[in-house]
Every structure is written in C-alpha cells, then in structure tokens.
Amino acid sequence: MQGIEGNRRRLLAQALDAEGVIDGVIQGRRLRIVVAQAKEGAGAQDFHLGATAALVPVAPRFEDAFIDILGGSRGGQSKLASRAKVVKGADEAMVEARGLTRLFGQFKAVNDITFSVHRGQIFGLLGPNGAGKSTTFKMLCGLLRPSKGTALVTGLDLQAAPSKARAHLGYMAQKFSLYANLTVRWNLNFFSGVYGLSGTEREDAFRTIVDVFDMESYLDTPAGDLPLGFKQRLALGAAVMHNPPVLFLDEPTSGVDPITRREFWTHINGLVEKGVTVLVTTHFMDEAEYCDRIGLVYRGQMIAEGSPDALKKLAVAEKQHEPTLEDAFIALVQQYDRGKGEVA
Amino acid sequence: MKSGESAGRARLRRLKALFGKEFRQVVRDPSCILIAFVLPAILLFLFGYGVSLDLMHIKVGIVAEDSTPDIHSLIVSFTNSRYFDARIVQDRRSVESDLTLGRIRAIIDIPSDFSRQTARAGISAPIQIITDGSEPNTANLVAGYVQGVFMSWLNGQALDQGKDFHPRIGVQPRVWYNQSLESRNFLVPGSMATILAIIGTLLTALVIAREWERGTMEALMATPVGISELLIGKFVPYFLLGAGSMAVCVSLATLVFGVPFRGSLVLLGVVTAAFLLDALGLGLLISTIAKTQFVASQAALIASFLPAMILSGFIFDIASMPLPIRIVTYALPARYFVSCLQTLFLAGNIWAVIWPNLFAMIGFGLIYFAITWRKSIKRLD
Numbered sequence: 001m002q003g004i005e006g007n008r009r010r011l012l013a014q015a016l017d018a019e020g021v022i023d024g025v026i027q028g029r030r031l032r033i034v035v036a037q038a039k040e041g042a043g044a045q046d047f048h049l050g051a052t053a054a055l056v057p058v059a060p061r062f063e064d065a066f067i068d069i070l071g072g073s074r075g076g077q078s079k080l081a082s083r084a085k086v087v088k089g090a091d092e093a094m095v096e097a098r099g100l101t102r103l104f105g106q107f108k109a110v111n112d113i114t115f116s117v118h119r120g121q122i123f124g125l126l127g128p129n130g131a132g133k134s135t136t137f138k139m140l141c142g143l144l145r146p147s148k149g150t151a152l153v154t155g156l157d158l159q160a161a162p163s164k165a166r167a168h169l170g171y172m173a174q175k176f177s178l179y180a181n182l183t184v185r186w187n188l189n190f191f192s193g194v195y196g197l198s199g200t201e202r203e204d205a206f207r208t209i210v211d212v213f214d215m216e217s218y219l220d221t222p223a224g225d226l227p228l229g230f231k232q233r234l235a236l237g238a239a240v241m242h243n244p245p246v247l248f249l250d251e252p253t254s255g256v257d258p259i260t261r262r263e264f265w266t267h268i269n270g271l272v273e274k275g276v277t278v279l280v281t282t283h284f285m286d287e288a289e290y291c292d293r294i295g296l297v298y299r300g301q302m303i304a305e306g307s308p309d310a311l312k313k314l315a316v317a318e319k320q321h322e323p324t325l326e327d328a329f330i331a332l333v334q335q336y337d338r339g340k341g342e343v344a
Numbered sequence: 345m346k347s348g349e350s351a352g353r354a355r356l357r358r359l360k361a362l363f364g365k366e367f368r369q370v371v372r373d374p375s376c377i378l379i380a381f382v383l384p385a386i387l388l389f390l391f392g393y394g395v396s397l398d399l400m401h402i403k404v405g406i407v408a409e410d411s412t413p414d415i416h417s418l419i420v421s422f423t424n425s426r427y428f429d430a431r432i433v434q435d436r437r438s439v440e441s442d443l444t445l446g447r448i449r450a451i452i453d454i455p456s457d458f459s460r461q462t463a464r465a466g467i468s469a470p471i472q473i474i475t476d477g478s479e480p481n482t483a484n485l486v487a488g489y490v491q492g493v494f495m496s497w498l499n500g501q502a503l504d505q506g507k508d509f510h511p512r513i514g515v516q517p518r519v520w521y522n523q524s525l526e527s528r529n530f531l532v533p534g535s536m537a538t539i540l541a542i543i544g545t546l547l548t549a550l551v552i553a554r555e556w557e558r559g560t561m562e563a564l565m566a567t568p569v570g571i572s573e574l575l576i577g578k579f580v581p582y583f584l585l586g587a588g589s590m591a592v593c594v595s596l597a598t599l600v601f602g603v604p605f606r607g608s609l610v611l612l613g614v615v616t617a618a619f620l621l622d623a624l625g626l627g628l629l630i631s632t633i634a635k636t637q638f639v640a641s642q643a644a645l646i647a648s649f650l651p652a653m654i655l656s657g658f659i660f661d662i663a664s665m666p667l668p669i670r671i672v673t674y675a676l677p678a679r680y681f682v683s684c685l686q687t688l689f690l691a692g693n694i695w696a697v698i699w700p701n702l703f704a705m706i707g708f709g710l711i712y713f714a715i716t717w718r719k720s721i722k723r724l725d
Contacts, residue, residue, distance in 0.1 A: 141566050142565070142566065143562060143565055143566060162570070163568040163569075163570050164568070166566060166567060166568045167354075167568040169566070171563065171566030171567075173559065173562045173563055173566075175559045175562070176559065177558075177559040177560050177561075177562045177563035178560065178563060179365065179369065179558075179560055180558065181369060181372050181373065182365065182368055182369060182372065186364075186365065186368050189361070189364070190361050190362075190364065190365040191361075191563075191567070192361075193357055193358065193360060193361020193362075193364065193365075194358045194361045194362065194564070194567045194568065194569050195567060195568065196354035196357050196358060196568065197357075198357055222372075235563075238563070248566070
C-alpha cells in the first residue's frame with residue numbers, strides 16, 4: 001500500500017476494521033496489509049484508505065501465515081484508547097533530553113544525547129544491547145540521575161520536581177515489575193492508589209483495564225502466575241491507569257506472541273491518536289516502523305535521528321535500492337565505526 | 345495537584361495504597377506471620393525454659409574418709425540442700441576422674457581427722473573444696489554454696505553442743521525486685537529485646553531488598569511515590585507487626601512464665617515504640633544497602649541479633665565486661681531497651697532509669713532513618 005495520505009495510524013485502524021483484512025502493520029509511510037483470499041484483487045478504496053492510496057502486491061511472509069492461522073486481526077480500534085481522555089494542548093515538546101550524559105565510574109554509558117518528542121508522537125530508541133538506550137530511558141523517567149544535562153517531561157525537570165513530573169508519565173519496565181505475589185486486583189488497586197486516583201475515578205480506571213485486557217477471570221490470580229501475555233497486558237494497564245500524557249515503554253513486547261504484539265500496538269496507536277506521547281525502546285525492526293521518529297543509539301551516542309523512511313534513505317546509497325530498517329540500522333552503525341576509525 | 349491541600353491529599357492516597365499493599369503482602373506471605381508471631385513465642389520459650397542461670401542440684405562428690413557422727417551430720421546437711429546432688433565415696437581417687445570428665449562440678453573432701461580438728465577450738469574449715477576451674481562462674485558459685493552450707497552446719501553444731509557461737513558481724517541478706525532470685529524473671533524480659541531486635545530488623549531488612557531484587561522498585565520509583573513516602577509506607581505496617589509481637593511476648597511472660605510486671609503498660613508501650621524505631625530503622629538501612637534478600641537477612645542477624653544477645657546485658661552483665669566492650673555496648677540500642685524492660689517488669693516506673701534510655705533509643709532511631717534516607721537517594725543514582 002503506497003501513496004497513502006493523511007494519518008497512517010488512523011488509516012491502519014480503519015483498514016484493520018475492514019472486511020477481509022487479516023493483518024496490517026505500518027512500514028514507515030506505507031501500510032502493509034494482509035487480505036483474505038476472497039478479497040484478492042480488491043482496490044485500495046475497498047479498505048477505506050482514501051483516494052490517493054494504491055495497492056502494491058508483495059510476497060507474503062511467514063508471519064502472515066502465522067497470524068492468519070491464529071485467526072487474524074482483532075480489529076483496529078483500541079477499547080483502551082476509546083476510553084482514554086484526550087490530551088489537550090499545543091504541539092509542544094512533551095519529552096526533552098538536553099545533553100543527557102551518564103557516567104558509571106570512568107565509563108560513559110550515555111554521552112551528550114539531545115532530542116525532543118512532541119505531543120502525539122511515537123519516538124523509538126533503537127540500538128544494540130549495551131548501547132545506552134536503557135540508561136537514556138531511565139534518566140528520562142527519573143529512575144537514574146543524569147551526570148550532566150537535563151531530562152524534562154511535560155516541561156518539568158525530573159530532578160527538580162520528581163514527584164510532580166512522574167505523575168505525568170506512565171512507565172512499563174522491560175522486566176516484569178509488578179508484585180508477583182499479589183493478585184491482579186491488588187496490583188491494579190495499588191498502582192491506581194500510588195498515582196493518586198480515588199473514588200469513582202479509581203473504579204472507572206480499574207474497570208477499563210479489566211474490560212479492555214480481558215482480566216475478569218484473572219482478577220484473583222497472583223500476578224506472578226499469569227501467562228506472559230497477560231503479565232505484559234497488566235503491566236501496560238498499570239502504567240496507563242492514570243491517563244498519563246506521556247508513556248514510557250521499555251521493550252514492551254519482548255517475549256509476547258505476534259497477535260498480542262498487534263494488540264499492543266493497536267492500543268499504543270490509539271492512545272497516540274488521543275494525544276499521548278510515547279517513548280519506546282525495541283529490538284524489533286518491524287515495531288520501529290510504527291514510530292514517527294527513531295533515535296539510533298550506539299556507543300552512548302545518538303548517531304542518527306529521523307523518521308523510519310528518512311533513516312532508510314540514508315542507507316540507500318550504500319548497497320541496496322530499497323533497504324529495510326534493519327539494513328539502514330546496520331549501515332549506519334558501520335558508517336559510524338568507519339568514521340571513528342578515520343578519526344583515530 | 346494544583347493547590348497544596350490536594351497535593352497533601354494525593355500524598356495521603358499514595359501512603360494508603362502503600363500501606364494496603366504492604367499488608368496484603370504480609371497476609372499472603374506466611375513467612376512474615378511466622379517471623380512476627382511464631383518466632384517470638386518459640387524464642388521466649390527457649391529463653392524462659394531453656395536458659396537458666398540458677399545453679400540447682402549441682403552434682404558434687406563428697407569424700408568421707410571416716411564416718412564419725414560429726415561427718416555424718418555434715419554429709420546430711422549437704423544432701424538436704426537443694427543446691428547439691430551429692431555422691432558419697434570413701435576414696436578421693438574414685439571421684440577425681442568424674443571431675444575431670446565434667447560429670448561433677450566439685451569434690452568436697454572431708455579428711456579423716458575432721459572430728460579431731462573441729463573439736464579443737466579456733467581452727468577453721470578443715471575441709472577441702474576442689475572445683476572445676478574451666479567454668480569459673482560455676483566454680484565460684486559452688487565454692488560459695490559449699491562454704492554457706494558448711495558455715496550453717498558449724499553454727500548448728502555449736503548450738504547443739506551448748507557452745508556459744510558468735511560471729512562478730514551478722515549478715516541478713518535481703519534481695520529486692522526479684523526476691524526469689526529466679527533468673528527467669530530477668531531473662532524473660534531481657535529476651536524480649538533480643539526477640540524484637542531480630543524480628544524488627546529481619547522483617548524490614550527483607551522488604552526493600554525484595555523490591556530491588558524483584559524489580560518492583562523500578563515500577564515504584566517511576567510513580568510519584570517519593571522516598572519519604574516509601575520509607576513511611578514500609579515503616580508503619582512493620583511497626584504494627586512488631587507491636588503485635590511484643591504483645592505476644594508480654595502476654596506469654598506474665599501469663600505463662602509468671603514474671604511479675606510492676607511498671608505501667610503505657611510506659612512499656614512507649615519504650616517499645618522507641619526501640620522499634622531502632623530495630624526497624626536498622627532493618628530499613630540494611631535493606632537499602634543490601635542488594636539481595638539473602639545478604640540482607642545475613643546482615644540483619646549479625647547486626648541485630650548477635651549484639652542484642654551478647655552485649656545488651658540481658659545474659660552477660662555489662663558492668664563486668666572489659667572497658668572497650670563496655671563502650672561498644674553504648675552504641676547498641678538493645679542495651680537501653682533491656683534496661684527499660686528489666687526495670688519495668690521487676691522494679692516499676694523508675695523514671696530516672698527510663699528517661700535516659702528512652703532518649704538514647706529515640707536518638708538512634710533518628711540517626712538510622714537519616715542515614716537510610718540519604719542512602720536511598722544515593723541508590724537511585
């Protein structure tokens with residue numbers, strides 16, 4: 001699907017709701033959708049994708065078959081997002097890193113990283129293990145004190161007003177970090193409580209999470225005994241209970257199946273449509289495609305930043321005509337290493 | 345969260361959520377209940393029944409080389425005494441090996457010329473006591489007891505024979521506070537300090553380390569919960585649990601062991617609260633520094649249980665310790681608590697004793713919390 005105009009997230013949601021669509025993902029400016037056999041040969045307009053959109057057939061992938069066998073898409077609308085409050089406000093920087101630097105002894109884990117994420121955007125931090133993306137991430141949500149530089153969330157300095165700034169963010173850790181020996185009910189009660197919810201607001205938030213993530217039958221199960229997919233759902237639920245305008249997701253979908261990953265991204269996309277700003281780290285290149293902008297972190301530095309398509313363009317000249325994001329990623333890292341080699 | 349009032353309310357809600365969570369975790373974790381309620385009962389029974397510093401029925405060997413009526417009556421006074429459990433032999437050699445092997449604590453040798461010696465006036469104590477010096481305390485006590493029995497026998501002999509036996513000074517011993525001189529009466533209150541030290545420190549030492557170990561601290565620190573709230577949220581639930589342990593201890597001590605309680609319960613509550621401040625504060629401090637629950641539990645044992653046991657004065661008298669160690673005991677909150685407990689149980693509300701101890705305990709508590717607070721901030725770096 002090429003040449004789409006307007007909001008790709010909204011279009012994806014529409015496409016996923018259309019009849020005959022089994023699966024769909026965002027690939028930079030394009031959408032990749034999998035259609036049922038009965039609908040083969042249909043035009044872009046059949047999927048409500050706007051006048052300028054054009055379908056370009058591509059070869060199926062292994063994952064497409066997997067998703068098909070498992071029953072395909074669960075629709076493109078996020079129940080979570082539909083109940084979320086709209087985050088109002090101008091197009092301003094919601095998350096800002098200003099010269100963030102972090103030293104561990106003599107080792108510079110993060111070296112002078114600067115970027116900002118505007119309202120309603122998804123910003124992805126990409127990079128190999130140990131490149132410094134988790135450290136950057138932790139400084140941005142107040143879990144780690146920067147050695148130098150400032151981290152701001154909704155304009156609030158995380159060092160100067162930690163409690164206030166943290167009230168505006170939701171955080172989903174990479175490692176399962178809810179109370180394993182407490183039941184689902186108590187975990188949700190606890191997190192709604194520490195975010196200062198009470199009364200009907202608290203009950204509504206609780207009901208929403210339970211309904212959206214199908215938690216009813218697990219309410220009295222200790223969180224540690226949940227299947228992995230539900231653990232992640234619960235973690236996401238706990239992070240968004242208080243309707244945070246900014247969401248930090250540290251590898252939110254590592255270890256979950258493709259269907260649950262689609263579901264997660266449906267929720268994330270839906271929330272972003274409501275004006276939520278998302279900062280995400282991931283290892284999955286196909287997930288990075290969902291991001292509006294990507295920061296490539298390597299050896300503690302941000303070596304490239306831009307939209308997925310722009311990053312791919314940077315790698316075009318190298319070898320391939322149509323590089324994937326992974327190609328771009330590898331090319332950029334190699335470029336950086338070569339550059340370093342020349343300097344040294 | 346715009347005005348100060350609603351910020352306060354949000355803080356209260358967060359604390360409520362933290363308390364609720366902690367209580368849930370305690371209820372769902374049987375080991376917490378065991379530590380808080382079963383462990384104190386077990387320890388109290390151990391200290392109450394197992395540890396006794398009273399010497400009763402000491403096994404001794406009496407060597408009687410002759411058997412005159414004098415010697416016979418002396419032997420009867422030993423066998424009648426509740427302090428001695430005597431074996432009578434004719435030859436010293438047959439009990440010497442018993443002493444060496446530790447089967448008896450002392451040999452009382454009544455020589456064959458005993459009757460002749462006592463008949464002559466002015467000669468004192470013609471008997472020999474051999475004690476086992478490898479246990480000096482016991483040896484001293486045994487020697488004292490034997491002399492006591494011998495003196496009263498001499499006294500009786502003199503009266504029987506119509507002789508006037510006039511010691512120059514008459515000593516009338518009278519014991520205050522623990523009239524029956526039962527060691528249980530001061531061991532049981534003293535042991536409560538050890539029990540609370542281990543429970544308070546162990547429980548809290550585990551809780552923060554557990555949050556770090558399981559990764560839940562990360563989720564918690566990404567919420568608006570601040571460090572002071574986190575510490576209060578940990579302190580209050582375990583404070584109540586510790587108070588519950590103390591209630592179990594006091595009930596057992598008075599009802600089961602029959603230890604007298606002469607002070608006021610309110611004051612006992614106050615000094616217990618002050619000591620819990622120390623025990624929990626130390627636990628939270630360990631918990632903040634230790635990276636794993638295992639390290640935290642080891643540190644808790646070494647930092648609280650052992651010193652409380654050995655240096656608090658509950659078993660070993662502080663006054664008889666060498667000066668450097670005596671100085672060390674001042675750095676130990678348990679010592680102040682033991683002093684308070686023994687005073688409240690046996691003597692009553694002696695304010696002159698309670699005040700300084702109370703202030704010392706509160707002071708230590710504040711120091712522990714201040715360090716913990718600083719370390720918690722540092723740890724997030």
